Amino acid sequence: MLKINNLSKSYGLKKAVNKISFEVNQGEIFGFLGPNGAGKTTTIKMIVGLLKPDEGKILINGFDNQINILDAKGQFCYVPDNPEVFEKITGYDYLQFICDVFKIPNKEREERINYYLEKLLLKNDINSYISGYSHGMKQKIVLIGSLIVNPKILIFDEPMVGLDPKAQHTVKELLAQHCSKGNSVFFSTHVLEVAEKVCDRVAIINNGEIIALGTLDEIRKSIGKDESLENIFLELTEK
Secondary structure, eight states, X not given: OEEEEEEEEEETTEEEEEEEEEEEOTTOEEEEEOOTTSSHHHHHHHHHTSSOOSXXXXXETTXXXXXXXXXXXXXXXXXXXXXXXXXXXXXXXXHHHHHHHTTOOHHHHHHHHHHHHHHTTXXXXXXXXXXXXXXXXXXXXXXHHHHHHOOSEEEEESTTTTOOHHHHHHHHHHHHHHHHTTOEEEEEOSOHHHHHHHOSEEEEEETTEEEEEXXXXXXXXXXXXXXXXXXXXXXXXXX
């Protein structure tokens, strides 16, 4: 559903991303891991069309995001690491706006909105202005905005930031539910425990290059150690 081939991006003389390749399969939760400055956010911004790659190809559900731009954008929803959202409207108006953009029928949108508001315990605040929301509430509203669209691919940059443990648990359940419908999830995170528990496969990027890729068992086998994801991550990125 997401295919990255030979992708590169430089900032001046610095090679932020260096000829990386990987695929995210249908029905898969894929974790994209790496230390600060490794190239995670640059890669994500190229995938969603906010940055133009120097070289390489990105196919989103079969659409080239540099050629079939609108078709590619119609396949995913993106939530960045900082939930910047219109603050002078209510949470409900924001969700209605998202539904309008993606042309979700009125009856269907109300069912979806109510379902996710109940799940993430935001129903009592949905008619309040977003400017009064806490960081965690803003994170919830943008996550709900992406889930109600039911896109082929959810693309998240640190989706758990600002969420309390109960909300984190609910989000993990919702991501699994999304994939059970034949969709996929691609997300970056520094919370390695979350990645270990929910991801079907992971890629670890360091200094702009993929240094590990596969299931946790496959990565363990490749390095010859039966370690936790955290220990594997620390060992590989410190080399």
